[in-house]
Amino acid sequence: MTAPDGQSAADSGDWARLIEAIALHQDRAAFAALFEHFAPLVKTLMRRSGVAESSADELAQETLLLVWRKAALFDPSIAGAAAWIFTIARNLRIDAHRRGQRGGVTEISGIDAEFHVDESPGPETRVAAAQAENRVRSALAALSEEQRRVMELSFYEEKAHGEIARILRIPLGTVKSRSRLAMNKLRNLLGEFS
Amino acid sequence: MSIQHHPLDELLTAFAAGTLDLGQHVAVATHLTQCARCRDATQLMEHVGGAVLASLPPTPMSGDALTRVQARLREPIAYETPREEPGSGALDDIPGLPAFVRRYSAAPWKWIAPGVRLRPIQLPAVSGTRVFLLKSRPNTRMLEHTHTGMEMTCVLTGCFSHEAGHYGPGDFDLGDDSMRHNVMVGPAEDCICLVAMHGALRMAGFIGHLIQPFVRL
Numbered sequence A: 001m002t003a004p005d006g007q008s009a010a011d012s013g014d015w016a017r018l019i020e021a022i023a024l025h026q027d028r029a030a031f032a033a034l035f036e037h038f039a040p041l042v043k044t045l046m047r048r049s050g051v052a053e054s055s056a057d058e059l060a061q062e063t064l065l066l067v068w069r070k071a072a073l074f075d076p077s078i079a080g081a082a083a084w085i086f087t088i089a090r091n092l093r094i095d096a097h098r099r100g101q102r103g104g105v106t107e108i109s110g111i112d113a114e115f116h117v118d119e120s121p122g123p124e125t126r127v128a129a130a131q132a133e134n135r136v137r138s139a140l141a142a143l144s145e146e147q148r149r150v151m152e153l154s155f156y157e158e159k160a161h162g163e164i165a166r167i168l169r170i171p172l173g174t175v176k177s178r179s180r181l182a183m184n185k186l187r188n189l190l191g192e193f194s
Numbered sequence B: 001m002s003i004q005h006h007p008l009d010e011l012l013t014a015f016a017a018g019t020l021d022l023g024q025h026v027a028v029a030t031h032l033t034q035c036a037r038c039r040d041a042t043q044l045m046e047h048v049g050g051a052v053l054a055s056l057p058p059t060p061m062s063g064d065a066l067t068r069v070q071a072r073l074r075e076p077i078a079y080e081t082p083r084e085e086p087g088s089g090a091l092d093d094i095p096g097l098p099a100f101v102r103r104y105s106a107a108p109w110k111w112i113a114p115g116v117r118l119r120p121i122q123l124p125a126v127s128g129t130r131v132f133l134l135k136s137r138p139n140t141r142m143l144e145h146t147h148t149g150m151e152m153t154c155v156l157t158g159c160f161s162h163e164a165g166h167y168g169p170g171d172f173d174l175g176d177d178s179m180r181h182n183v184m185v186g187p188a189e190d191c192i193c194l195v196a197m198h199g200a201l202r203m204a205g206f207i208g209h210l211i212q213p214f215v216r217l
């Protein structure tokens, strides 16, 4: 997969510009480029979260459709493109999961509201998100292989520590301490941001 | 007074990853409504989620996926920004709840012990975790109890203390399956907490045994 300018995807600013192009003038070429890059990644995220093949394909399509529809709400000073698309995919997965349960009556705007917990009137101590994504990526790269793996697994569906331990074939205590260490390193990053 | 007790980082990560069940999500969200530090941490974890997404190996989409989505780009936009639905108004008198929780409906307060009332909150989706408000009068000694799963408590008004410290508005307490002793409510005002309880509650002692049937939600 290559970024629109032919470089690697390391600079998430390119993707952000494509989302803004959709918001500004319904740029279909920008949408196609975003789709080609992100839909297959979202599909992998869905698959690893325990979603079946056909539903994973559909949810990846829905995610990118929401990228088109919500493009005007994208604020690159709050989230990078990948983080923003991650939250859309996350909320769609929760929505699909609830619809699959009997009695689950929600809609995606309801899920969005569940993650909207900041009621302070103005901008406040926000993580400086402009470069946050690239910095988080380099921080993740600085983790040990095992720490990164534990971190990644916590972003897939309901992998409790016990299950992560089973997958990685390491003792539960080791998972917990790796998770704690990884988190501390990332926390230090957070300190640099604020 | 500033917040002293925060959810564990693992819990904040699970919140950002979207892997908490709704009841637990509600408890953590209640803390986040009042704690900028943890809001920043969950935001950081959303960036980590983005980085994890970006680093995944791609899975090929079905052949006509892009064409099918492109055909839908002209559809009228079905997405709506979160609506300010009035809800039942049942929780309007409770300070400190996140906006989306205030739209839920709640059963009336019910008496469960001298000085202690409980009010179940009805979640709009299936959850293995029950959520309720617990209101205790000043200087009440809270019931000793054990539970089979995780219990999350977020203080809304008033305060309580137990062996692990003092808990005021916004403070978050995570109980595991061990027993809390000597939970004392502060002297100044009623203490209202939001509690998310996974598993069954077991009251300790003779009084607890008598009360048990009333506490089943």
Ligand SMILES: [Zn+2]
Pocket (backbone or CB within 6 Å): B003, B005, B006, B007, B031, B035, B037, B038, B039
């Ligand atoms: Zn906090």
